[in-house]
Amino acid sequence: MTLQRTISPVDGTVYVERELADAAHIEACVAGAVTAQREWRQTSLETRARHCSAMVDAFVARRDRLAEELTWQMGRPIAAAGGEIGGFEERARGMIALAESALAPIRLAEKPGFTRYITREPLGVSLIVAPWNFPFMTAVNAIVPAIMAGNAVILKHSAQTPLCAERIAEAFQAAGLPEGVFQFLHLAHADTEALIRDPRIDHVSFTGSVGGGAMVERNAAGRFIATGLELGGKDPAYIRADVDLDAAVDGVMDGAFFNSGQSCCGIERIYVHRDISEAFIERAVAWVRQLELGNPTDPRTTLGPMVRPAAADFVRGQIEEAVAAGAKAWIDPGEYPLSTPGSAYLAPQLLTNVDHSMRVMREESFGPVVGIMTVADDDEAVRLMNDSDFGLTAAVFTRDIAVGEALAARLEAGTVFTNRCDYLDPELAWTGVKQSGRGCSLSRLGYDTLTRPKSFHLKHA
Template sequence: MAIQQTLSPVDGSVYVEREQADAEQIERTLALATDAQKRWRDVSVEQRCRLASAMVDAFISRRDQHVEELCWQMGRPIAQAGGEIGGFEERARAMIEMAPGALSPLRLGDKPGFTRYIRREPLGVSLIVAPWNFPYMTAVNAVIPALLAGNAVILKHSAQTPLCAERMVEAAREAGIEEGVFQFLHMSHADAEQVMGDPRIAHVSFTGSVAGGRTVEQATAGRFIATALELGGKDAAYVRGDVDLDSAVDGVMDGAFFNSGQSCCGIERIYVERAIFDDFVARAVAWLKQLKLGNPTDPVTTLGPVVKPAAADFVRGQVEAAVAAGARAWIDPGEYPLSRPGSAYLAPQLLTDVDHSMAVMQEESFGPVVAVMPVDSDDEAIALMNDSAFGLTGAIFTRDLEAGEALAARLDVGTAFVNRCDYLDPELAWTGVKLSGRGCSLSRLGFDSLTRPKSFHLKHP
């Protein structure tokens, strides 16, 4: 039986070791889910909500345990990891509150002699493939609404964060949710692809790379099942000349460097009106220099390691290539003893004198680096923001809310922000365009992709 190991970015040690599921275990899990879903779909929405709420209660009661495990599995600073548990609860409670209305039958207008309505039926068994960077908040986006809609769920979490799947399923058991309704599988990529192709799987939710999204499409090709793909981004912000600079710098830089830049909707490109460009850069560099790179188990650390040395070296390569092409790097990595080639610890970096011919302006970095360009007009800023293969989120910073809203409407993104960034509101649809994926999660609209409409047309005798 294959073994998977989780190497902690904190010190490179083996933090978790698990056996991957074999063919027999996978078959047992699929059969159990299929059988349990037949009973779960007949449970009322109100009872599903009560059980899901009890699951959330059970989960957050072990907050300290989850925080410590998060820190060791993926390197989130211990001082910040609690926010993930809070985000899990916020999103779960919001979906639970929305579910009764969102899942209620759609009643049509009176037509003499007929009763007509559309019911939202569950799809069946949902396979949810979750990433390591926000392991609880990304998983809960799909798990809770899928369960509320009457589907059974099999959760495959990243091999970097396997305990997250286990802890969520443990909370469901404690809440009284039947075993087969919510299960996890630790399995290889090849086995996950086979499961996606299994006729008992009716829905696949995947958060990860573009390459991973293409694999999902290939694995489910010809089956005509629902898929939800969130594939990351190269998100941009535009800072207009009328802003309060201190507020704008704090907002956009936090959006770029929280979680060491490892956020699908983190800011990786910043465009600044030329009149305030130099002032913005000076304040942004000062903001960066107050970050404390260090061991994430230390409460004073505000910038932890990235997930693995290879990820850090990829970002180093992007920075080096940009500098070789004429970019200016404002932070001296030598001032950060922990940051060295082959280490998961990476100094933060801000680049100027960049252009769109550079990989750092086109390819997802997923690390603590941001590139800043001056622009001379709103039109130039919007054109550059849209000059990307991705389209997850975009942000406009301005005192003029009306102008900001008008500019946001021109962005080719799934979520447009004004005066904030890097945030997911569970009452808004979470979606992307272009290579950022397809489908919709969260909000009332998110339930539509987890159910199918069934029309009832009753003629009165």
């Protein structure tokens, strides 16, 4: 028996222990998914929607418990943890509502003597590998549309958030979903790779690191199956000179520091027009100073620990290296007693005098730090924003929406915003470019990755 231990970033203790699935358990799970999917694909869309909606009802009814467990597993302040339950509900219900139109047969123009149309057929068994940072919302992006499309799902959740997989399974059980349509496995890395290679797996959805995405591609190679890879970002924001400064600061700084910066689409680079740079920095520093770093189970805490000490030390290293190269750090870490080397608790930091030679402006930090550069005009801002190996989201803050839209069209990112950031609209495609991955979830287009087209070309006798 091999145990998986979840160390809580709150206090460094073991919060959850779970036995990893052995070969017999994995085989039973996959075989059960294949069998269940053969029947599930024959069910009506109305039946699928009823089960999925009942699952959401059962899930949100346990909001308080789910939020508390989330805080202990990955460190999000309890004051904000409940928002993820709301996000799960919004995305799930949104994808349920879109299913009828997204999965409807495509009827073609009449052609004498022929009937022609295209249907959307389920792929089979979908393996969903979900991360710890937004463990419910990232998982639901793929789970609900996969099941609505007629697939069976096997969820492999992060070892940091194993209870999230179990709670989703409990909600589906309460909803009466047929056995085998949704299952989860707690897996070792080697077993996850082997499962991706299993010929009975027809689709893989992965959210995580670039290295993790490469692992999925290696193991799926040669099988010609669909994969969806959401691999993070180094997302930029541009603050034009014409902004409502207070609103822009509040929006972009929340986008940088929410969840201790542990968001794939969090803002990690800010470019500010030189005419307002001093005023922006002054307000941004004041905004950061009002954050309360502390135990996330305390309702007064607004900045919790990072997921593990090693992650915090990685960001500390980026900051120290940048300062040594000439960057200015505006926040004194000494004012935060919990923030010490080797601790998961990390003081927030805002850096200026940075440039793209520094790791903090190139590598994904995934922590409570943001670098700010001054730019002369829109063209310089766009050039710097696109100077990245990543392209998940990008944001432009401006009062001139026409200009903002024109700049957004020039940005290399899967989602572009004006006057907001760090948000997923279920009706919009969630996708990335460059090392942020490939594939698409959410929106009507998200159903395309979970189905295959089948053409009917019927000649009348």
